[in-house]
Amino acid sequence: MRRISTVFFLAACASCFLASQLAQAAVITIAPLSTWSPNNDGWLAPGEGGYAYLGTGNNERGLAYGNGHVYLVSRTSVSGSATNVRILDQNTGGDLGGLSTTGITGGTFTVSAAATGGDGAIYVTNLTTSSTSNPYKVYKWTNEAAAPTVAYSGDAGLGASRAGDDLAAIGSGSSTLLVAGYGSGFNGYSIVDPTAGTAQQQAFTGTPPNTGDFRLGITFSDSSHVLGTAGSSLYRYTSYAGGTGTLIASPAIPDPSGATADRLLQYTTINGIPLLAVQSIGDSHVTVYDVTDPAAPVYLASGNNTSGTLTTNGNGVGQIAWGGVVDNGDGTFTRTLYAMSTNQGIQAFKVTLVPEPATLTLLFIGLAGVANTSKRARRVLHP
Numbered sequence: 266m267r268r269i270s271t272v273f274f275l276a277a278c279a280s281c282f283l284a285s286q287l288a289q290a291a292v293i294t295i296a297p298l299s300t301w302s303p304n305n306d307g308w309l310a311p312g313e314g315g316y317a318y319l320g321t322g323n324n325e326r327g328l329a330y331g332n333g334h335v336y337l338v339s340r341t342s343v344s345g346s347a348t349n350v351r352i353l354d355q356n357t358g359g360d361l362g363g364l365s366t367t368g369i370t371g372g373t374f375t376v377s378a379a380a381t382g383g384d385g386a387i388y389v390t391n392l393t394t395s396s397t398s399n400p401y402k403v404y405k406w407t408n409e410a411a412a413p414t415v416a417y418s419g420d421a422g423l424g425a426s427r428a429g430d431d432l433a434a435i436g437s438g439s440s441t442l443l444v445a446g447y448g449s450g451f452n453g454y455s456i457v458d459p460t461a462g463t464a465q466q467q468a469f470t471g472t473p474p475n476t477g478d479f480r481l482g483i484t485f486s487d488s489s490h491v492l493g494t495a496g497s498s499l500y501r502y503t504s505y506a507g508g509t510g511t512l513i514a515s516p517a518i519p520d521p522s523g524a525t526a527d528r529l530l531q532y533t534t535i536n537g538i539p540l541l542a543v544q545s546i547g548d549s550h551v552t553v554y555d556v557t558d559p560a561a562p563v564y565l566a567s568g569n570n571t572s573g574t575l576t577t578n579g580n581g582v583g584q585i586a587w588g589g590v591v592d593n594g595d596g597t598f599t600r601t602l603y604a605m606s607t608n609q610g611i612q613a614f615k616v617t618l619v620p621e622p623a624t625l626t627l628l629f630i631g632l633a634g635v636a637n638t639s640k641r642a643r644r645v646l647h648p
Contacts, residue, residue, distance in 0.1 A: 293540075293553050293565035294617045298601060300356050301613035307570035309358040310610040316360065317343045318351050321576040321608045326374075326430070327389060328605040330586035331381030332409060334361065335603050337611070338379050338389055348375045350389055352409060355588055355601065358611065365412045369404060376404075377429040378445070378584060383437030388416065388459065390445065392429030396420040401428045403443065405459055416459035422466035426451055427480070430582055431493075433531075435485040446479030446493050453510050454479040454491060467491075467503075467510035474501050474512060481546075481581050482530035486539065486559055492532065495581070498524040500543075502559045514560035518543060520552050522567055527552070529606065531585035535618045536598045540565075542585050542616075546578040549609045551585070551602065553616060568614055576608040583607045596620050 297307025303314040311321045318339040319325055324347075327338030335353040343349065350364040364387065369375050372391030379389045387406040393399045401421040404413040421428040427448025434443050443457040447466075452474045457464045478501050479493030486492060486502075490513075494500040502514045518524040526547030533540055541556045550569035554562035588601030602614040 292619050293555075294619060295551070295553060295566045295568040295602075296615050296617075297568070297570045298356070298613035298615050301358050307614065308572070308610055308612050310571070311576065311608065313610070317341060318349055318360070319610060323580055323582075323607060325605065326377050326392075326580075326582045326584070326607055327379035327432070328584040328586050328603060328611065329379035329381045329387065330355070330588045330601075330603060331387060332385045333589065334409070335586065335588070335611075336364075336379050336381070336387060336389075337605075338376050340374055340376060350376065350379070350387070350406075353611075358613065364406055364409060367412050368415075369413060372399060372402060372429070374429070378432035380432045380434035380443060382434050382441040384441070386441065388432065388434060388443060389413075390429045390432050392427075393421075394427045394448070396426045396428055397424040401426075401445075401464070403457055403459055417457050417462050417464055419464055421445060421447070421457075422455040422464035423447060423451060423453075426455075428455060430480050431483045431584070433484045433491075435488055442485075442488060444483055444485060444491055446481070446483045446495070447477065448480050449477050452476050452478055454483065454493060454505075456505065465508050467505040468508060469503075469510045469512060473515060474503070474510075481528045482543075484530045484532040484541075486532050486556070490559070492530055492541070492559060494528050494530060496528075497526060500530060516560055516562055518552075519554075519562060519564045520545075520567070521564065522548075522550055522552070526581075528581055529583050529585050529604070531587055531602075532556070533587040533600065535590060535600050535616070538618060540616075542587065542602055542604070544583065544585050544604045544606055546581045546583060546606045549575060549604075549606045549612065551604045551612065551614065553602075566616075568612075570612045570614070571609060578607045578609060580607060583609075593617075 302309040324340040329336045337351040339349040352361040374392040377392035403417040405416040439460045481495045483493040526545045529544040552567035583606040586603045590600040599617045605611045
C-alpha cells in the first residue's frame with residue numbers, strides 16, 4: 266500500500282511540475298504593425314508625411330497608450346503653441362487631434378513625460394531641473410474631452426531635485442500611483458499619489474543605486490516594485506515601502522544586439538507571462554524579455570523598424586507604451602507595442618505570445634504517464 270501511495274505522490278508531483286513549466290514556457294514573435302505610418306512599415310519617422318509634431322529637435326519625450334489611442338507629448342511649436350499632447354490612431358499613427366492644454370504653465374519644459382491609469386485617466390508631467398524653485402507638476406485628464414487639472418505640484422518629494430524625464434503609472438481611480446526618477450544628485454525615485462496630491466521620496470541607503478539611476482527609464486512591475494535605468498547595460502530592480510527603497514538586484518540586460526544603450530523600459534503581462542520591453546536610445550531597436558524573475562531577465566525577441574541614418578538621441582530620453590491585447594482564439598495572444606526614442610520617430614510592433622509546442626508535447630506525455638500509473642495502481646489494488 267505504501268508503494269502505491271508513493272507512486273501516486275511522485276506522479277502527482279511530476280504532473281504539477283510539467284503544468285508549471287507549461288504556464289511559463291512560451292515563445293515571442295515580434296513583427297512590425299504594418300498599418301502604422303503612411304509608408305505602412307511600422308515606423309512613423311520624424312516629419313514623415315509632413316507631420317509637424319514629431320521631429321528631430323529633442324522636443325518629443327513622452328509617449329503613452331490608453332483609451333484605444335496613443336498619446337504623444339510634443340514641445341514642437343505648431344500654430345503658436347509649444348505645449349502639445351496629441352492623440353494618435355492606434356493602428357495607423359494618424360493624428361486625431363489634441364488634448365486641451367488650457368492652464369498648463371511653468372517648468373523647465375511645460376510638458377515632458379506621460380502615463381495612463383487603468384481607468385483611462387491621462388497624466389503628463391512637466392520637467393523641472395530644480396523642484397524647489399520651479400515646482401514639479403503632474404497634470405491629469407479624466408478623459409480626452411476634459412480640461413487638465415493639476416494632480417500634483419511641489420518638490421517631487423525632494424527639494425532641488427530634477428524630475429520629469431520619465432513617468433510610469435499603476436492602478437486605477439483612487440488607487441493610481443505614479444513613479445518618477447530623480448536626476449543628478451539623488452539616487453532614488455518619487456512615488457506620486459495623484460488623488461491625494463502628494464509625492465514621497467524613496468531613499469536608498471548607500472550605493473548602488475547610483476546618482477540618477479532611475480532618471481531615463483522607469484516602470485512598475487507591481488504596486489511595490491519598481492525597475493529603473495539610466496546606465497548602459499543594466500537596470501535596478503527595487504522594492505519600496507513608506508519612504509525607503511530597497512535594491513533587490515542589478516541584472517545585466519542580455520541583449521544579443523548589444524545593450525550599450527538600452528535604457529527605456531515598460532513592463533506588462535500577456536496571458537499571465539511577465540514581459541519587459543527595453544529600447545535602445547542608440548539604434549532604436551526594441552527587445553522583449555521574460556521577467557518571471559525580474560532579477561534574471563530572459564531574452565525572447567527583438568525588432569527594429571527604422572532604416573537609414575538616425576538622428577542622435579543625445580539626451581537618452583523617450584518612452585515605450587504597451588497597447589491593447591487580443592486573444593487570437595488559437596492559443597496565441599497579441600499585444601501592440603509602441604516605442605519612441607527621441608528624435609528617432611515612433612515604432613509600432615505586434616508582439617505575439619505563442620505556447621511552445623515542445624512543452625505541450627512534454628506535458629501530454631507526462632499526463633499520459635500519470636494515467637498509466639493510475640491504471641497499474643488500480644490493477645494492484647483490485648486484481
